[in-house]
Amino acid sequence: MTIEPRALETRAETELTEAWYKERDALPGNEAVAGRRKAAFDAFRQTGLPHRRVEEWKYSDLRNRLKSIAPFAARRDEAGAKSVLAGLDNVYGDVDRHRLVIVDGHFHAGLSDMAALAADGALARPLAEALAEAGEALMDLPAIATKDAAVGLNAIFCADGLELVVPAGVTLSKPVEIVHALGQDAASTAGRVVIRAGEGAEAIVLETFLGGTEGTFSNTLTDIRAADGAKLTVARLQAEAAGTTHVGTAVVTLGAKTAVKVIGAGIGSGFARHQAFVAFTGEHARADLLGITMVRKGQHVDQTLVIDHAVPNCDSRELFKTVVDDGAKGIFQGKIIVRPHAQKTDGQMMTQSLLLSEDAEMALKPELEIFADDVQCAHGATSGEIDEDLLFYLRARGIPEKEARTLLVLAFLAEAVEEIGEEVIVEAFEARIRAWLDQAA
Amino acid sequence: MLEIKNLHARIADDGTEILRGIDLVVKPGEVHAIMGPNGSGKSTLSYILAGKTDYEVTEGDILYNGESLLELSPDERAAAGLFLAFQYPIEIPGVATMTFLKTALNAQRKARGEGELSTPDFMKRVKDKAAKLQITMDMLKRPLNVGFSGGEKKRSEILQMALLEPSLCVLDETDSGLDIDALKVVSDGVNALRSPERAFVVITHYQRLLDHIVPDVVHVLSKGRIVKTGDKDLALELEKNGYADFVDAAA
Numbered sequence: 001m002t003i004e005p006r007a008l009e010t011r012a013e014t015e016l017t018e019a020w021y022k023e024r025d026a027l028p029g030n031e032a033v034a035g036r037r038k039a040a041f042d043a044f045r046q047t048g049l050p051h052r053r054v055e056e057w058k059y060s061d062l063r064n065r066l067k068s069i070a071p072f073a074a075r076r077d078e079a080g081a082k083s084v085l086a087g088l089d090n091v092y093g094d095v096d097r098h099r100l101v102i103v104d105g106h107f108h109a110g111l112s113d114m115a116a117l118a119a120d121g122a123l124a125r126p127l128a129e130a131l132a133e134a135g136e137a138l139m140d141l142p143a144i145a146t147k148d149a150a151v152g153l154n155a156i157f158c159a160d161g162l163e164l165v166v167p168a169g170v171t172l173s174k175p176v177e178i179v180h181a182l183g184q185d186a187a188s189t190a191g192r193v194v195i196r197a198g199e200g201a202e203a204i205v206l207e208t209f210l211g212g213t214e215g216t217f218s219n220t221l222t223d224i225r226a227a228d229g230a231k232l233t234v235a236r237l238q239a240e241a242a243g244t245t246h247v248g249t250a251v252v253t254l255g256a257k258t259a260v261k262v263i264g265a266g267i268g269s270g271f272a273r274h275q276a277f278v279a280f281t282g283e284h285a286r287a288d289l290l291g292i293t294m295v296r297k298g299q300h301v302d303q304t305l306v307i308d309h310a311v312p313n314c315d316s317r318e319l320f321k322t323v324v325d326d327g328a329k330g331i332f333q334g335k336i337i338v339r340p341h342a343q344k345t346d347g348q349m350m351t352q353s354l355l356l357s358e359d360a361e362m363a364l365k366p367e368l369e370i371f372a373d374d375v376q377c378a379h380g381a382t383s384g385e386i387d388e389d390l391l392f393y394l395r396a397r398g399i400p401e402k403e404a405r406t407l408l409v410l411a412f413l414a415e416a417v418e419e420i421g422e423e424v425i426v427e428a429f430e431a432r433i434r435a436w437l438d439q440a441a
Numbered sequence: 442m443l444e445i446k447n448l449h450a451r452i453a454d455d456g457t458e459i460l461r462g463i464d465l466v467v468k469p470g471e472v473h474a475i476m477g478p479n480g481s482g483k484s485t486l487s488y489i490l491a492g493k494t495d496y497e498v499t500e501g502d503i504l505y506n507g508e509s510l511l512e513l514s515p516d517e518r519a520a521a522g523l524f525l526a527f528q529y530p531i532e533i534p535g536v537a538t539m540t541f542l543k544t545a546l547n548a549q550r551k552a553r554g555e556g557e558l559s560t561p562d563f564m565k566r567v568k569d570k571a572a573k574l575q576i577t578m579d580m581l582k583r584p585l586n587v588g589f590s591g592g593e594k595k596r597s598e599i600l601q602m603a604l605l606e607p608s609l610c611v612l613d614e615t616d617s618g619l620d621i622d623a624l625k626v627v628s629d630g631v632n633a634l635r636s637p638e639r640a641f642v643v644i645t646h647y648q649r650l651l652d653h654i655v656p657d658v659v660h661v662l663s664k665g666r667i668v669k670t671g672d673k674d675l676a677l678e679l680e681k682n683g684y685a686d687f688v689d690a691a692a
Contacts, residue, residue, distance in 0.1 A: 390533055393533070394545075396516075396527075398519035399544055399545055400552075404516075407540075412535060
């Protein structure tokens, strides 16, 4: 008989267990939801926090990172939430949009543009309310996502968040911004957003992740469900404070003839794991995933993708660019699965990284698991430094070194920025990219 | 304007000596041609003038308007009025040609304490100069040199030169890769820039270019030294007899 070796429970794991016993009765949802939470908790008791011997988390050892778990954030009153928001950047400035505000994982309808959103044809409500009514269907996720440890932790502790419904046939006239704001005291959060786009619906969603402090652990999940013919663009900009631990999961379920584009930027946080699970459930759908990651000074930012071509005739495109500067680490893991009957799949994945200093580090792990025989799939991965010949050319034209390097980093990212395709998002992301470059010594 | 004194230089990586004592004086308004066989050090000389760090100056000096260039970075040299037209202009995907031109021009103006050009003023300048070099707006919208033919790249170099208005222009084998028509366009572009205040150092293998850009002085470079200096007829002589005489003389 073999005994599974199990490391001693860490302090953080003990704290999570204690948090469950403390919070479980207060967590929202009907009985079925409570059953889901309990099952997720039992799984957590078996596996603990993910660590380097778990293949999917090999480069991002969350167990090692989380020495201790801050208490889960309670809901702030409206004035408290408002002051958190006031202390953070307004990423989209005066772009005309519907703004929905989540502070420390709790939705604040009073700070959100509810009436204007409703007038535009969409509905938003607190997830706590939705879980009590609609129950466990809201927690259903594609199989590729359910076993993930962070997804499990979110299921256990999710106290609130938001359900956004864009009904069938509705095209929103303005983008919807969902602000995920974190307060200035160290806390843990597990907010969840469910975006349901009905048949033929079209919308642009801008998610921004901001704030927090040393010791903050935010473990968010955004569940994007596109019914047949829906068209969604979701831009996720993570610019949290330097000390946070951020896990942001995007789960995308694509119906037939849908087009979903998910654009992610990982610029902030001390230790960030961005993961996307993309499942095709109907034919002739297309998913585009773009990623821009910029890290420096001890930051650790991970972009992990799993694309499941479970049905025939779907296309997926993944383009991820990472810029790594002094003492930071970037990670890209991308897996494309093509199921045996998913013929005529076209999946193309490219990841490129630019290392700006000697002690910058990048881990790249592209994977293809192809079980069908009539498919087109490819992946590419490159890693390099700034080309000295290009730099010399620019400098020989009078452009000082720092400015020349900035131009070349922008040039490296340009391909991904061009693919964004929505001017509002391009402008906000470019402003962030330039601000990051301007901070360079 | 330019005074090169006993210049010795080697490749920084492996110490291979390339230049072995070059002396050259270029006065304002003059056009000097430097000819020589492959490997004689012509391109190295141009890179050293522009400040490429792949090479190390071991002896001698380069004076530009009386001051040493050696301590200046490539961008400082450019702002001081030095321009190198590259033999192989570099493609930079992701940098729009217009953005590049504007950044370069304004960086130089800033370094010289002049104000930045407004976008309309800048556009007008680019359009005027581009038209003369048969460069279309479509080319200017593309990323720098990406997808340009050999001739287009060379015309793009001359456009940059026209826009930046340097006082010393170093042309490194600008004729390579050009057909007869393109050679004429490029040469006309260069000749239009000739003035009593501006000097040129034209590096080339072939006399052909010098039919279009007529030099005041011709130098033959061999094994890192200038082995012969003459007037434009020297180029014709070289075309007829080859470099063999001079190479042997230097050995």
